[in-house]
Amino acid sequence: MRLLAFASLATLLVSALGQTSVDTYVASESPVAKAGLLANIGSSGAKSSGAKPGVVIASPSTTNPDYLYTWVRDSSLVFKTIVDQYTSGTDTSTRALIDAFVAAEGTLQQVTNPSGSVSTGGLGEPKFNIDETAFTGSWGRPQRDGPALRSTAIINYANWLIANGNSSWVTSKLWPIIKLDLDYVANNWNQSTFDLWEEVDSSSFFTTAVQHRALREGAALANKIGQTSVVSGYTSQASNLLCFLQSYWNPSGAYITANTGGGRSGKDSNTVLASIHTFDPAAGCDANTFQPCSDKALSNLKVYVDSFRSIYGVNSGIASNAAVAVGRYPEDVYYNGNPWYLSTFAVAEQLYDALVVWKAQGSLTVTSTSLPFFKQFSSSVAAGTYASSTATFTTLTTAIKTFADGFVAINAKYTPAAGGLSEQFDKNTGAPTSAVDLTWSYASALTAFAARTGFAAPGWGAQGLTVPATCSGNAGPSVAVTFNVQATTVLGENIYLTGSVNALENWSPDNALLLSAANYPTWSITVTLPANTVVQYKYIRKNNGAVTWESDPNDQITTPSGGTFTVNDTWR
Ligand SMILES: *[C@@H]1O[C@H](CO)[C@@H](O)[C@H](O)[C@H]1NC(C)=O
Ligand SMILES: *[C@@H]1O[C@H](CO)[C@@H](O)[C@H](O)[C@H]1NC(C)=O
């Protein structure tokens, strides 16, 4: 008895110490991660000299590897973190930085690059030079997650602006950028893409999941600001994406296959990152959207984590149900294939997100799919629903919190004393390797730490969705049509476009599309129109509520069967 009591006391002490050391690490690493992230944003960031305002460098490393570029994916995930901190009141000092990011991304959208121009596929370009010029070297392109992640970051800011009485900024400045990205997603999601690691050209779970999210929240935003013509198109493509998303589940392996190509096991951090970046606390443990606490996402997490137990020296001797260092995917050979800080933080974050939902709903459900995951923490647990008043709920959630903290503790163990986070740490020695000060590593620390405190960003409409019975690809062929019109205007006056089809707002002067005056006196906009279709349209001028239409007759084009088309008009 005495021995047993002593043993339990020792266990308690050890777990209390573990908890304390994670608390200590979170307290010391948080400011380092925040400062490290801000240092990598131009133009005033301490480590981002040469970057234009609002441009996020991936890392200041210029050799082995050279990461001194700006990736749309990394930048958008970084700014999603900054926007969440801003809108939740955690850090309200970043408004100008967020505005600079939006402006920088609006500029990058228009930069013609090896993937194309803004209207011919250029939005799928993964990376640019930090002075906002195109990167023209060979690369894995396109990467179709970028426009989705970028619109998600900007939409979250837009929703806050609307809630705070600034819809006009959203409509005039943010919506044109968001719409370009969402149109690209709606039109191109059903084409192959390089994955987020820039290696496999196929379909990719992370990309599909974030595209689905972007179209859902984009449709909701469009409704809010009266841009209703895009809603049905975005919503129907979102349903197609949700349907396609289900196909990545591998029922016999009980995990999510990360890519449809690539010839690997498919066990990949891609899937955990997708779950945390499409977390919607209102959706509960919905498995169709692979929510962090869903049975599929938990089963997947176990299979993914276990794939690293025997292949990294730093994991040797660790109990089979305790946290370990994890990397991108077990077959990885980049820099010899090592653990990544952001992958290890992502596992912790998924588990913290799950705990947030279980606490909020006051229960936890174990299904036959998630049973192996839960058995790690209680070998006798059976499928069923456990209310928060039960001992089983307490046992499981306490053990899962400890498990989650274990992943943070692994990163803590391999974080150098000054707190800098590289991309990877060596699988045998634990020494930091590859790019130093990886901006995404810092963002991943901040979002995991926030989730640990119970923070959940606003949802995006994942609640109550139904998966269509049969899957389809995206809609019929479309054409990106650029309308250029020469029009001199007076101060305060703007040129708009409306016409005979949904995409041109069906002759509505109120909802007419605002053209860009970036090349004044040429006003321009690129709109996705149905192919092989006769379209009539007119330009209008608006000045302080006064609307002036072009003189008759209507302009008319017949869209071609595909590709792009440019119209050159002069105001009549
Ligand atoms: C709306 O937000 C923009 C971007 O931060 C800002 O420049 C503008 O002053 C705001 N307008 C109002 C009325 O608050
Ligand atoms: C396009 O969509 C169909 C139907 O969901 C799917 O079977 C196919 O794999 C998709 N192709 C790509 C490249 O996403």
Ligand SMILES: *[C@@H]1O[C@H](CO)[C@@H](O)[C@H](O)[C@H]1NC(C)=O
């Ligand atoms: C409009 O001008 C561009 C070049 O400025 C040209 O490529 C395009 O063919 C023109 N469109 C038409 C319909 O003539």
